[in-house]
Amino acid sequence: MPKTKRTAQSAQAAKSRAPVCPECGSSAFIEDKIRGERYCNKCGYVMKEEMVDTGQEWRAFDGEQMSRRARGGAPLTFTKHDKGLTTEIGKGLGELYKVPAKKRAQYYRLTKWHKRLIKSKDRNLSFALSELQRIISFLNLPRPIHERIARYYEQAVNKGLVRGRSIESVVAAITYAVSREFSSPRTLDEISEASGVEKREIGRTYRYVARELEIRILPADPVTYVPRFCSMFGLSDKVQAKAIEILKKASKFDITSGKGPTGVAAAAIYVACVLAGEKRTQREVADIVGVTEVTIRNRYKELIEKLGIEDEVEKKAKEE
Numbered sequence: 001m002p003k004t005k006r007t008a009q010s011a012q013a014a015k016s017r018a019p020v021c022p023e024c025g026s027s028a029f030i031e032d033k034i035r036g037e038r039y040c041n042k043c044g045y046v047m048k049e050e051m052v053d054t055g056q057e058w059r060a061f062d063g064e065q066m067s068r069r070a071r072g073g074a075p076l077t078f079t080k081h082d083k084g085l086t087t088e089i090g091k092g093l094g095e096l097y098k099v100p101a102k103k104r105a106q107y108y109r110l111t112k113w114h115k116r117l118i119k120s121k122d123r124n125l126s127f128a129l130s131e132l133q134r135i136i137s138f139l140n141l142p143r144p145i146h147e148r149i150a151r152y153y154e155q156a157v158n159k160g161l162v163r164g165r166s167i168e169s170v171v172a173a174i175t176y177a178v179s180r181e182f183s184s185p186r187t188l189d190e191i192s193e194a195s196g197v198e199k200r201e202i203g204r205t206y207r208y209v210a211r212e213l214e215i216r217i218l219p220a221d222p223v224t225y226v227p228r229f230c231s232m233f234g235l236s237d238k239v240q241a242k243a244i245e246i247l248k249k250a251s252k253f254d255i256t257s258g259k260g261p262t263g264v265a266a267a268a269i270y271v272a273c274v275l276a277g278e279k280r281t282q283r284e285v286a287d288i289v290g291v292t293e294v295t296i297r298n299r300y301k302e303l304i305e306k307l308g309i310e311d312e313v314e315k316k317a318k319e320e
Contacts, residue, residue: 021045078150079133081125121157128153128167131195135175138194139186149178152213161212165205169197173206180217183224187262189290222256223247225265232288233269235278242272246303255306259299263291267299271309274316 021040028041036051060066076083099107172195188199230240246268266289273280304310
């Protein structure tokens with residue numbers, strides 16, 4: 001079909017959907033926001049009255065007045081079970097005594113029926129998202145990750161993936177997946193400590209939820225662990241940059257594939273500390289990262305041998 005003919009047909013369809021005055025057939029209307037009316041521009045027939053003005057009721061004559069007078073509610077968020085549109089009657093027995101004595105029986109009935117009418121899904125989300133808030137605070141994860149975890153958890157509830165599993169394990173598994181997806185990974189040990197769920201249970205639930213929700217997670221890159229580990233050690237930017245440089249070179253030589261990312265990152269940080277003159281022992285690195293000294297020693301030997309910096313590292317170590 002030619003483009004001009006298709007455009008003409010769409011314009012004609014739009015015109016046919018437009019409101020038409022029942023008196024004169026005109027489609028030209030004027031909206032009077034003061035009176036709340038819409039009337040025909042040709043014959044004056046009132047098409048609609050008592051319209052609600054959704055615009056602002058205040059005026060501003062400069063940017064300062066606009067910023068001071070502008071207001072609005074909080075944005076919708078998946079981190080709350082009702083998206084932030086909370087309607088809650090009472091928050092405990094303490095609120096009951098703030099109500100006049102004559103109204104307390106009515107207040108108590110309203111509170112009771114409000115709780116009864118809440119759906120099981122909302123009760124589940126309410127508990128799970130409060131647990132998620134605690135884990136996010138413990139792990140110090142950013143707001144975007146919090147939002148994405150809450151959204152994935154709601155999808156899991158809608159698909160019935162939580163049935164037969166503990167809420168804590170599902171929340172912990174999704175937290176582990178999303179933190180890796182956003183290149184801000186946390187180790188299974190950290191997730192387990194924050195949630196109180198065993199690592200084996202988190203791993204089992206993670207594999208199931210990731211498959212059902214089609215969350216495709218690439219293998220963790222050791223580079224993503226370096227900034228956080230260096231911050232935990234209190235190391236300088238020089239050490240961090242050197243460790244990232246070592247890991248990038250190692251990935252080119254295919255040294256990091258098939259190895260645990262935390263162990264490789266810890267070994268690279270240890271090598272960078274030696275080269276930069278900010279010595280840390282393997283025991284200190286192992287305690288912070290959560291891997292064994294043997295793992296760090298093995299990854300350390302592989303890195304310096306295959307990158308050809310063995311002599312340089314040994315020389316720096318002797319100087320210190």
